[in-house]
Amino acid sequence: MADFSSYKHIVVLTGAGISASAGLRTYRGPDGLWNDPEVAKLNDAFAMAKRRDEVAAMFWKFRRAIAATQPTAAHRALAAFEEKLPAGAELTIITQNIDGLHQAAGNRRVCEYHGSLARWRCDVCKGELSPSPDSETPPTHCNETMRPSVVAFGEMIPVDAERTAKVALRDCDLFVAIGTSGTVSPASSFVRWAALNGAMRVLMNLEIFDGARSEFTYCYEGKADDLVPQFFR
Ligand code: APR
Numbered sequence: 001m002a003d004f005s006s007y008k009h010i011v012v013l014t015g016a017g018i019s020a021s022a023g024l025r026t027y028r029g030p031d032g033l034w035n036d037p038e039v040a041k042l043n044d045a046f047a048m049a050k051r052r053d054e055v056a057a058m059f060w061k062f063r064r065a066i067a068a069t070q071p072t073a074a075h076r077a078l079a080a081f082e083e084k085l086p087a088g089a090e091l092t093i094i095t096q097n098i099d100g101l102h103q104a105a106g107n108r109r110v111c112e113y114h115g116s117l118a119r120w121r122c123d124v125c126k127g128e129l130s131p132s133p134d135s136e137t138p139p140t141h142c143n144e145t146m147r148p149s150v151v152a153f154g155e156m157i158p159v160d161a162e163r164t165a166k167v168a169l170r171d172c173d174l175f176v177a178i179g180t181s182g183t184v185s186p187a188s189s190f191v192r193w194a195a196l197n198g199a200m201r202v203l204m205n206l207e208i209f210d211g212a213r214s215e216f217t218y219c220y221e222g223k224a225d226d227l228v229p230q231f232f233r
Contacts, residue, residue, distance in 0.1 A: 004081070004231055007174035007200070008088060012078060013190050014095045014102070017179020017206055018224045022069040024099060028181050029207075045154035052145050056138035059148040062098075063117045067133035071105035074178065074228035079106035081232035092168040096180060096187050098150045111164040113157060113187060115150035122146050157186065169193040176202045176231075177216070179224045182209050191215045204228060 016026035027034045034040040042055050082091045094111045102110045124142035131139040139146045175194035182188045203216040204227040
């Protein structure tokens with residue numbers, strides 16, 4: 001079994017699969033959120049602009065569902081691993097998830113590549129708030145329904161997140177992808193960026209998706225809660 005403790009610049013890319021055992025649905029596969037066309041068509045730039053109230057209601061429902069969850073064993077293992085890192089070593093988590101569970105588990109270096117449902121933005125004054133999920137209805141501001149600070153299809157990755165990801169991948173010597181289907185870019189190309197550095201590349205996923213065996217050095221099929229604590233210890 002690969003020993004991760006000798007690596008200095010570790011990048012972990014996570015997807016919806018790492019939060020599945022917390023009770024949050026993934027996007028694709030059986031019971032995936034996007035299997036429901038009514039939901040899928042509310043997650044793009046057009047809907048964000050033209051169907052704001054429906055979009056906000058959908059994402060607010062997700063926000064409240066997330067508020068009722070706890071970090072999983074996999075989240076906690078990554079946090080404990082970061083805590084024990086020797087001086088000079090770093091672990092950067094680049095997450096596609098908008099649930100904030102890595103930070104809730106205690107990880108410090110977390111890049112929210114697709115934004116976060118904890119933050120909501122006002123289109124009028126451009127202000128950003130972290131509304132309490134106790135409210136039954138989505139937040140409003142300047143007499144308008146706010147939007148979640150997440151990246152919908154057709155929207156740009158936030159500049160800070162883009163930069164953080166690029167710098168972390170430029171230096172990484174170990175790249176680990178956990179619980180992602182590798183279908184959405186630019187995150188799906190990170191493994192190739194890591195390969196440019198000659199980094200060791202490991203996939204941990206319930207299913208090994210097409211093409212993964214030629215992109216990753218090692219592929220481990222299984223649940224994140226079983227695999228992650230074994231490797232990150
Ligand atoms: N442990 C490990 N992997 C799991 C588990 C589990 N318990 N449960 C599911 N998986 C795997 C599935 O096999 C699948 O390959 O997690 C992956 C989840 O894939 P998606 O649902 O496509 O989620 P993700 O890859 O995060 O999606 C990327 O797409 O819809 C957009 O913006 C959204 O960030 C999201 C992006």
